[in-house]
Structure formats: structure tokens, C-alpha cells
Amino acid sequence: xxxxKAIIGLGGNIGDVLxxxxxxxxxxxxxxxxxxxxxxxxxxxxxxxxxxxxxxxNACAELxxxxxxxxxxxxxxxxxxxxxxKRCEMWGPRTLxxxxxxxxxxxIDTNNLTVPHPLITERAFVLKPLAYLTPGMILGAKTAxxxxxxxxSEEQKMKLVSDDTWWMVS
Ligand code: AMP
Numbered sequence: 001x002x003x004x005k006a007i008i009g010l011g012g013n014i015g016d017v018l019x020x021x022x023x024x025x026x027x028x029x030x031x032x033x034x035x036x037x038x039x040x041x042x043x044x045x046x047x048x049x050x051x052x053x054x055x056x057x058n059a060c061a062e063l064x065x066x067x068x069x070x071x072x073x074x075x076x077x078x079x080x081x082x083x084x085x086k087r088c089e090m091w092g093p094r095t096l097x098x099x100x101x102x103x104x105x106x107x108i109d110t111n112n113l114t115v116p117h118p119l120i121t122e123r124a125f126v127l128k129p130l131a132y133l134t135p136g137m138i139l140g141a142k143t144a145x146x147x148x149x150x151x152x153s154e155e156q157k158m159k160l161v162s163d164d165t166w167w168m169v170s
Contacts, residue, residue, distance in 0.1 A: 003033075003064040006072060007102040007133060009117070009126050010059045013047065013093050017057040018166065020083050020096040025061055025167050027079045033066040034075065039167040040129035044159040048123065053093045057161065060101065060129035069103045073113050076100060101130060102137070121147045124154035132164070 008028075010021050021042070029036045040060040047053045065072055076098040083096040101117045108115040120126050121139050130137070131144040139147060148155060 003035075003066040004104045005102075006063045006065050006069075006100065006104070007130060008061050008063060008076065009097075009099040009101050009130070010061065011056050011097040011099075011125070012095055013054045013056040014095045017095075018042070018162075021057065021059060022167055023083060024079050024096055024098060027082065028061075028063060028075065029169060031067075031075060034072070035064050036061050036167070036169070037064050038062040038133060039164050040132040041160055041164050042162040042166050043125065043128060044161050045125040046157050047093075048125070056125065058125040058129060058158075059166075060126070060133055061167070062133050069100065069106060069108055069115060070110075070113060072103070073100055099126075101126065102134075120144075122151075124148065124151040124158060127151060128155055128158060 010024060012020050025036045025039065028034050042057055042059045045056045045058050047056055067075060080096050080098055099117050100115055101120055103115050106115060116139060120130065127144060127148045131148050135143065135145040137144045
């Protein structure tokens with residue numbers, strides 16, 4: 001039986017972030033009910049919100065999962081915690097941030113989980129790697145690629161760090 005297709009966003013700007021990203025995807029792939037099917041390229045992005053902090057690395061990954069959306073959120077948070085994530089400042093520096101962006105076609109709005117993630121269409125650092133994985137995905141009646149064109153000035157500040165081979169099933 002096939003699972004649900006989900007897309008997550010990865011971000012971080014403290015420590016060896018590429019190592020944290022690989023650690024994060026390895027943990028998700030090791031979960032018996034989830035496998036990582038693809039990763040996007042990796043981008044370096046100026047910090048958004050609180051600007052006096054190091055640049056972020058950002059990427060997205062596609063999962064196949066048999067977990068429910070809330071179970072997947074718990075898994076993402078436990079992986080963040082394993083990497084020493086402290087939730088203290090809203091836009092502040094972080095070792096590893098894992099957001100659930102898309103879960104199949106589902107729309108979820110609960111106290112602790114909103115899907116599709118509300119920031120997808122507003123931030124190039126989310127949209128660019130997402131549009132790489134699913135350029136034709138419809139978000140609010142327009143494709144991911146179209147939304148990205150609207151954010152082109154923000155997109156131009158993003159630097160490609162690696163193609164999509166930075167993560168491989170180990
Ligand atoms: P963040 O600082 O981005 O890691 O935000 C974490 C908080 O956002 C947690 O309290 C989550 O319950 C909440 N949240 C709501 N929707 C989502 C989502 N789609 N993905 C990840 N966290 C979410």
C-alpha cells in the first residue's frame with residue numbers, strides 16, 4: 001500500500017547545518033513508517049525577520065509516509081530536539097528547523113498544525129526548493145512556480161550551495 005506524499009522544509013544557521021540536514025533526513029528515513037524519496041538542491045539564504053544573524057541553509061525533501069500529519073509533526077519535532085533545537089526566538093538562529101509544508105492534498109488547521117504551511121507562498125527560501133520538487137503544485141489557485149516569480153527579488157538573494165545529491169540513502 002502506498003503512503004501519503006508529504007513535503008518538508010529544512011532550515012538552519014547554527015553549527016554544521018549540512019550535517020544537521022543529513023542527520024535529519026537519515027532519522028526520518030530510519031523511521032519504519034516514513035521514507036525520504038527526494039531532496040531539493042541546497043540554498044544559502046540571508047536571514048529573514050531577525051537580520052543580525054548568520055545566513056541560513058534551506059532545502060526541501062519529499063517523503064512517503066504512513067504516519068498521520070500530527071504523528072509526522074511529532075517525529076519532525078523529536079528529530080529537531082535530537083539536534084539540540086531550542087524554541088526560544090521566533091525568527092532566531094537555529095540548528096535544525098523541520099516544517100511540514102504539504103501533506104497530500106490535506107488542509108489542516110489545528111492549534112499546533114497548519115497545512116499547507118502558511119508561509120509557503122510568502123518566502124522564496126521555502127518556495128524555491130519546493131518548486132524544484134513540484135513546480136506545478138497548486139497553492140491558492142496558482143502554481144508554486146508562479147508564486148516564486150512574484151518573489152523574484154528575494155529569490156535572487158539565494159545562492160545555490162549544492163545540487164540535489166547532498167542527501168543519498170545511506
Ligand atoms: P517553528 O519555530 O517554525 O519550528 O514553529 C514551531 C511551531 O509551529 C510548533 O509549535 C508547531 O506546532 C507549529 N506549527 C504549526 N504548523 C506547523 C507546520 N506545518 N509545520 C511545523 N510546525 C508547525
